[in-house]
Structures are given as structure tokens and as C-alpha cells.
Amino acid sequence: xxxxxxxxxxxxxxxRVIRACREMGIRSVAVFSEADRESLHVRxxxxxxxxxxxxxxxxxxxxxxxxxxxxxxGAEAVHPGxxxxxxxxxxxxxxxxxxxxxxxxxxxxxxxxGFKSEARDLARxxxxxxxxxxxxxxxxxxxxEAAKVGFPVMxxxxxxxxxKGLRLVRDPKELDAQVRMAKAEAAAAFKDDSIYLExxxxxxxxxxxxxxxxxxxxxAAFPERDxxxxxxxxxxxxxxxxPAVTPEIRRRMQDAARSLVKAAGYTNVGTVEFxxxxxxxxxxxxxxxxxxxxxxxxxxxxxxxxxxxxIRLAAGEKLTFGQERASEIRCHAVEHRINAxxxxxxxxxxxxxxxxxxxxxxxxxxxxxxxxxxxxxxxYYDSLIAKLIVSAPDRDAAISRGLxxxxxxxxxxxxxxxxxxxxxxxxxxFRGGRFDTRFIEAMSAPKQPCAI
Amino acid sequence: xxxxxxxxxxxWARTTDLVELEFRRDGHGFSFSKRPKPQxxxxxxxxxxxxxxxxxxxxxxxWNTPGSPRxxxxxxxxxAGTTLGIVEGAGTPKKVEAPCGGILQNVCxxxxxxxxxxxxxxxxxxxx
Numbered sequence: 001x002x003x004x005x006x007x008x009x010x011x012x013x014x015x016r017v018i019r020a021c022r023e024m025g026i027r028s029v030a031v032f033s034e035a036d037r038e039s040l041h042v043r044x045x046x047x048x049x050x051x052x053x054x055x056x057x058x059x060x061x062x063x064x065x066x067x068x069x070x071x072x073x074g075a076e077a078v079h080p081g082x083x084x085x086x087x088x089x090x091x092x093x094x095x096x097x098x099x100x101x102x103x104x105x106x107x108x109x110x111x112x113x114g115f116k117s118e119a120r121d122l123a124r125x126x127x128x129x130x131x132x133x134x135x136x137x138x139x140x141x142x143x144x145e146a147a148k149v150g151f152p153v154m155x156x157x158x159x160x161x162x163x164k165g166l167r168l169v170r171d172p173k174e175l176d177a178q179v180r181m182a183k184a185e186a187a188a189a190f191k192d193d194s195i196y197l198e199x200x201x202x203x204x205x206x207x208x209x210x211x212x213x214x215x216x217x218x219x220a221a222f223p224e225r226d227x228x229x230x231x232x233x234x235x236x237x238x239x240x241x242x243p244a245v246t247p248e249i250r251r252r253m254q255d256a257a258r259s260l261v262k263a264a265g266y267t268n269v270g271t272v273e274f275x276x277x278x279x280x281x282x283x284x285x286x287x288x289x290x291x292x293x294x295x296x297x298x299x300x301x302x303x304x305x306x307x308x309x310x311i312r313l314a315a316g317e318k319l320t321f322g323q324e325r326a327s328e329i330r331c332h333a334v335e336h337r338i339n340a341x342x343x344x345x346x347x348x349x350x351x352x353x354x355x356x357x358x359x360x361x362x363x364x365x366x367x368x369x370x371x372x373x374x375x376x377x378x379x380y381y382d383s384l385i386a387k388l389i390v391s392a393p394d395r396d397a398a399i400s401r402g403l404x405x406x407x408x409x410x411x412x413x414x415x416x417x418x419x420x421x422x423x424x425x426x427x428x429x430f431r432g433g434r435f436d437t438r439f440i441e442a443m444s445a446p447k448q449p450c451a452i
Numbered sequence: 453x454x455x456x457x458x459x460x461x462x463x464w465a466r467t468t469d470l471v472e473l474e475f476r477r478d479g480h481g482f483s484f485s486k487r488p489k490p491q492x493x494x495x496x497x498x499x500x501x502x503x504x505x506x507x508x509x510x511x512x513x514x515w516n517t518p519g520s521p522r523x524x525x526x527x528x529x530x531x532a533g534t535t536l537g538i539v540e541g542a543g544t545p546k547k548v549e550a551p552c553g554g555i556l557q558n559v560c561x562x563x564x565x566x567x568x569x570x571x572x573x574x575x576x577x578x579x580x
Contacts, residue, residue, distance in 0.1 A: 034569070034570060049510055049568045049569075050510075050568040050569045050570050050571070051510055051568070051569050052509070052569050053569075053570075059569075063542075063543075064541060064542040064543030064544075065509060065510050065541065065542075065569070067541070067542035067543075068509065068510040068511045068541025068542045068543075069510045069568075071511075071541065071542065072510060072511060072512065072541070072566040072568075094542075098542065
């Protein structure tokens with residue numbers, strides 16, 4: 001096992017990994033930008049190194065600087081968290097070359113699965129259902145391809161993510177313009193304008209399977225997480241198990257995820273994302289080759305620690321449990337992403353100083369955060385300030401507990417998405433479990449004035 | 453009382469444990485005290501016109517690339533952009549450059565020392 005790990009990240013995920021390190025008797029090294037000097041991860045780590053100015057490109061995204069910090073502190077392994085360098089194959093490779101263990105998959109696996117069109121090909125070969133779409137990257141004859149797939153179609157960037165380079169085309173006449181726009185957006189965001197086409201599903205749910213693999217045959221696929229509550233492709237609420245997944249769908253999804261992991265030669269933990277249609281059929285979307293924001297949901301449902309597992313697998317240990325244990329559902333869990341955003345004003349980011357903070361507690365309540373009273377949320381990074389994860393014996397009890405915990409969550413000085421989460425939990429569509437990925441857009445649409 | 457008489461008095465006073473002495477006659481006289489004057493501590497911080505030279509990155513500080521002469525020494529006159537040392541890490545070594553001209557003071561680093569981004573390595577007395 002490692003004696004010292006560098007955490008190449010910030011915010012709650014850095015805190016999460018530092019906690020796991022401490023529990024495992026491993027020393028932790030935090031890195032931080034000048035804008036994060038006061039962050040909790042800097043205080044909690046055994047050592048901390050300032051790696052650059054506020055902008056991420058000069059600090060958290062700078063491969064040389066992060067590697068230098070690992071070198072000067074004598075770290076043996078690097079945990080990338082999520083975002084920043086977590087799915088950067090070049091960084092993963094550079095770690096290996098610098099004699100550091102990258103806590104995650106091998107660079108080849110990141111490259112193979114990170115490029116979406118290649119991941120789709122791999123899925124097709126592994127017998128995993130994929131959304132009908134263009135065979136590989138789009139060439140000049142895209143109009144014929146689109147007609148074959150059938151409108152409406154989605155134009156997607158091959159190197160995409162976060163909704164960039166994504167275009168919905170309902171009318172064949174709009175295809176030319178939308179393809180041009182998607183290419184321009186993709187080129188600007190990812191320096192790669194390759195795009196492909198997919199059939200558009202009208203009422204999709206976003207359901208994903210957490211996996212873990214040890215590289216010597218041990219593969220575990222955990223119960224699904226339902227991340228359907230999204231706003232502009234950003235997840236806001238994740239829950240497990242999904243109210244739309246039957247034991248039969250779950251088993252098929254887990255089997256599909258396991259086949260893909262095996263076909264890709266994937267190791268460590270990862271997530272296979274699917275679109276679930278109303279008829280119970282599901283389609284492979286992409287693989288996230290890292291720990292995800294919503295991993296605590298699975299931790300609560302299964303009673304397993306995914307960060308401990310990640311570190312153990314990276315250190316060369318084998319999975320100590322089989323698929324039967326991985327499939328166990330011990331409770332219902334819901335995660336609420338608390339962002340420093342103003343839901344009343346189009347979710348505009350609200351950086352600023354937190355004047356007071358009272359975190360919820362009590363049975364079944366977990367809060368993962370890096371903030372505290374007096375902390376200033378910097379404007380350089382994403383607006384996630386805390387994750388509230390509640391667990392209860394069933395979904396109804398989890399929703400009641402979530403409302404209770406959100407009511408206790410008191411934060412002043414900045415605007416947060418807490419009122420929004422309360423609204424969602426009280427919404428009949430959410431309570432009934434009948435919603436799709438456009439639920440938030442529909443919910444936030446201007447309401448008809450009440451007739452008195 | 454002339455100087456010699458005063459000296460006699462003071463020499464005598466030094467042999468005693470007197471701390472203060474005051475003498476007056478016909479409106480004239482003298483007083484002296486052997487009590488040490490309370491002194492304001494000399495400020496340990498250098499003058500107020502100092503500019504910090506921060507480390508440009510994370511790594512190991514060196515005075516120069518191996519085999520090259522040391523470029524900077526305490527007390528040297530430097531101008532803006534003068535290279536004072538380098539920081540070696542992964543990738544190309546980063547130059548430590550003087551942000552302004554002045555006298556190099558307070559060298560806070562030595563060769564082989566690990567440094568982090570923004571850490572003050574030197575101070576320059578700007579003399580303006």
C-alpha cells in the first residue's frame with residue numbers, strides 16, 4: 001500500500017480523498033491555487049503545496065506543476081478526483097513516466113473510452129446496445145446518414161462533454177446549419193471538430209452503472225444511479241435505486257456494463273452511462289473513467305467505500321467481493337448538489353463569502369463539503385459547494401428525510417440551490433418518479449398565474 | 453560647579469548603588485540617572501520599500517543551470533528582469549526574475565531547497 005498520495009484536485013472531492021487516506025493510514029498532500037489558500041482541503045491534508053494562481057489552466061490543469069508537487073513531496077500515487085486532469089490520458093501517462101501511480105484506469109483505457117465514437121464502436125462490439133446513429137465520425141454525406149437514422153437527431157462532438165457541441169435537429173432543413181454550429185463549438189471547446197449523429201430519444205432518463213475492476217478478472221457492477229434530474233446537462237439530483245428500473249432492467253444493465261468493462265480492458269472504478277427509454281430499453285452513452293461527483297449515493301446503497309476501493313485497486317489489490325455483494329441494495333439514497341447559484345435568477349453563479357453555516361445532521365444524513373463559515377467561494381471554479389446525501393429504507397422516507405435535512409441546511413451570505421432542491425422534492429412528478437431529463441426545464445418554465 | 457567637580461561626583465556615584473541623583477543650589481544644579489533609557493526595539497523587518505520576488509513555480513531552487521555561474525548575491529544591484537535563479541520541476545525550468553530594480557536583500561532560499569508557487573525567495577530594496 002502507498003504511504004503518501006497527492007490529491008490533484010480541490011473542493012469537496014479533495015476533502016473526500018484526504019479523509020479516505022487518513023482512514024487508511026496514508027499521508028496526504030493537497031495542492032492548491034492562490035484562490036484556494038483558505039479551502040478546507042489545504043487544512044486537512046498532511047502537507048499542502050501552492051501550485052499556481054487562481055485560473056485553473058495555470059494551476060489545477062497544469063500537468064508539469066502537479067507532477068513537480070508530487071516529486072518535491074515524495075508522493076507515490078496521484079488521485080485525480082473528478083474534472084481537471086481526471087480524464088486526461090496524457091496526464092495519466094505522464095504520472096506513469098514520472099514513477100507515480102495514477103489512481104484510476106490505464107491511459108489506453110481513458111483514451112479508448114474518452115473518445116465517444118470509439119467508445120460506441122467498442123460498445124457495439126461488446127454487444128452493449130447503443131442509440132442508433134451514424135457509423136463512426138460524420139463525413140460529408142451526413143444528410144444521408146441523418147435520414148437513415150431518422151429525425152429527430154442529435155449532433156454530438158466526438159470529444160464532447162458538459163453539453164458542448166451538442167445540437168438537436170428536428171427538421172432536416174436545419175441540419176446543415178446545426179452541423180456547422182456543432183463543429184465550431186466542438187473546435188472551440190475541445191480543439192477537435194469531429195462530430196457524429198444519434199437518434200434523439202423523446203423521454204430519456206439518465207441511468208448509470210458504477211463499476212469496479214481489478215484487471216485480473218474481478219469485475220463488479222453496482223446498482224444503478226438515476227441522474228435524470230438535470231439542468232442543461234448538469235446533474236442536480238442523483239438517486240439509487242432508480243424509480244424507473246426494475247430488477248430485470250437492472251440485471252441487464254449491470255451485465256452490459258460488465259461486458260463493456262471487460263472488452264475495454266478497464267481497471268479501477270468507473271461509470272457506464274445509459275439512456276433509459278420509457279419502454280425499458282436502454283442505450284450506452286459514455287464511460288466516465290473516474291470517480292464521479294455522485295459516488296456517495298452508491299456508497300450508501302451498497303455500504304462500500306469507493307475511494308478506499310479505488311486506492312486499493314490502484315495499489316494492485318484484487319476485488320474482495322463478487323457480483324452478488326455488489327448488487328446488494330441496502331437502502332435508498334438521494335444526493336443533492338448544493339451550488340453557489342441563484343435559482344431565482346437563472347442559476348447565475350454567486351461567489352462570495354459565507355457568513356454563517358449550519359449543516360444538517362441526524363440519522364441518514366451525510367454532507368461532503370469543503371466550505372465553512374467565513375469561507376469565500378472563489379469565482380474561478382465550478383459552483384458546487386456541498387453535497388447533501390440522505391439515505392433511508394425506501395424512496396418516500398428518503399424524500400421526507402431530504403426535505404428535513406434541506407430545511408436544516410442554513411447558509412447565509414451567498415445564494416444557493418437549496419430552495420430549488422426543496423421545490424423538486426415537493427413536486428408531484430418527482431415524488432411519483434415519473435420524469436425525464438427535461439423535467440427541470442418544464443418545472444422552471446413560467447407558471448400560469450392563478451385564477452382567483 | 454565645573455567639569456572636574458562634576459566628574460568627581462559622577463565617579464563617586466558610580467561606586468554606589470544610587471540610580472538617580474539630583475543636586476540644586478541657588479537655582480542651579482544637575483541631575484543624572486543611571487537607569488537605562490527604555491529603548492524602542494529595532495524593527496526586525498526591513499524597510500518599507502521592499503518588493504518580494506516570488507517563486508514562479510513548484511520545484512527545486514537552483515542558482516543557475518548546472519555548470520553555470522551563480523547570478524545573484526545578497527547586496528547586488530539588480531534591474532527589472534534580471535535572472536536571480538531557476539526553479540527545476542517537471543518540464544522546462546522556470547526562471548526567477550527580478551520584478552523591479554534595486555538592491556537584492558534578504559535571500560530566503562538556497563540551492564537544492566524545494567519551493568512552492570508564490571513563495572518569497574528574495575526581497576529587493578527598491579530605493580525609490
